[in-house]
Amino acid sequence: MLKKLLPVVALSAALIGIPGQGVADDDPIRIGSFLSVSGPASYLGDPQRKTLELFIERINENGGVLGRELEWQYYDDAGAANEARTFARRLIAQDRSDIVIGGTTTGATMAAAELFQRQQVPFISLAGAVVVVEPVKEWVFKTPETDRMAARQVFADMQQRGISKIGLISGTGGFGASGREQAHKVADEFGIEIVMDETYSPDDSDMTAQLTRIRGNDEVEAIFNFDFGQAPAIVTRNYADLGIELPLYQSHGVASEGYLDLAGSAAEGVRLPVSPILVAELLPDSDPQKAPAMEYLEAYRAEYGEKPSAFGGYSYDALMLAVDAIERAGSTDPQAVRDALEATSDFQGVTGTFNMGPDDHMGLDIESSFRMVEIKDGTWSLLDQ
DSSP states (O other): OOOOOOOOOOSOOOOOOOTTOOOOTTSOEEEEEEEOOSSTTHHHHHHHHHHHHHHHHHHHHTTOBTTBOEEEEEEEOTTOHHHHHHHHHHHHHTSOOSEEEEOOSHHHHHHHHHHHHHHTOOEEEOOOOGGGTSSOOTTEEEOSOOHHHHHHHHHHHHHHTTOOEEEEEEESSHHHHHHHHHHHHHGGGGTOEEEEEEEEOTTOSOOHHHHHHHHTOTTOOEEEEEOOTTHHHHHHHHHHHTTOOSOEEEOGGGOSHHHHHHHGGGGTTOEEEEOGGGGGGGSOTTSTTHHHHHHHHHHHHHHHSSOOOHHHHHHHHHHHHHHHHHHHHTSOOHHHHHHHHHTOOSEEOSSOEEOOBTTBSSOOOHHHHOEEEEEETTEEEEOOO
C-alpha cells in the first residue's frame, strides 16, 4: 500500500503544461525528487529535502535558470523500493519532470533507475553504492562517493596503522551488501585479509551475536562495519557493551550528526571517511573544498539552526550540477542536458571536484572527496592524511 503523498512543494505559481505541448520561454523548469524523508533512512533524506527546498528557493529569488523559475515536486518513498519506483513513474509521466534528483538509498535508486533509462530523463542519484553507475547507464548519474572508494580509504588507514586482519560486519540491504562486496574486492590491494565476515538484516535490533563471534577470533585486529541508517549505531553500542578494545571503523554511510546522537559515547574512537562538508570548519583555507563547503554550511545553518550532513551535501551538489548542465545546454532538452552532465569538468562541489565522462557518471576521486576522521569527545576530529 502506498504511503500518503507529501504535499507538492511548488516554488513557482506557473501551471504545468499539457503533455506534448511546446515549452514556452516562461514555463518553469520542473525538477522532481523522490526522497526517504521518513522511515529508517530519514536522517539521510530529511537534510536532502531541506537542502533542495532552501536552494531552489534561493535560485528563484535570484532570477531562476535561463530566466525561468524552478518548480520542485517531491515524494517521500520512506525508503521503500516499490514506492520509489511508483513515484519515479509519476515524476516522469504525470509531473513531466525535466530532470530528477533523488534516490536517497541504493535500493530506491536501483528500483527506479531503469525507468529513467527507458524514458530518457536525466537522473542524478543520491545513493552511495557503486552499482548505481557501474556499469554506466546513459541517463543515470550520482553525487555521493562510492562504497568502493570508502573501503579503499578505510583500508589505507588500516594499512598505515599496521592492521592486516579484520572482521567485517555489514547489513544485507542494498548499500550494506554492495559495500561488503566492494570491501572483499579491494582488500588485497592494501594487504588486508578479511578473516571474519558477519551480516545482519535491516530489521535486526541487536548485533551482539555477530560481534561476539568476531571477538572470538584471535586473529582479528580491527572491525569494519559497512551500512547506513540506525544499524551502525546499534553495532557501535553493542561493540561498546561487549567491551571490545579493537579499533572500530565505519563507512561514509554514517557521516552525519544523527549517527553521533544515536551511538553516543560508544562512538568514541571510531574512524571513518567523510565528505568535506562534515568537517568544513576544520579544513585549512588552502583546501579547495573549504570555500564551497562553508558557503553551503552557513546558509543551511542560518535557515534551519543545525549543521548539515554529508547527505544534504549530496543533494546540494546534485542541484548545482543540474543547474550548471541546463545552463550549458541552453535549454531543458533531455538529450542536451544529459550530454552536458556527462561533459562536466572541474566542477567544484561541496563533496569534491566533479570530472565526468562517458565512462564515469560520478566523476569524484578519493583525494578531493574524502577526509578521514576519528570521533573524539562526541564530535569529528580531522586526521592527518
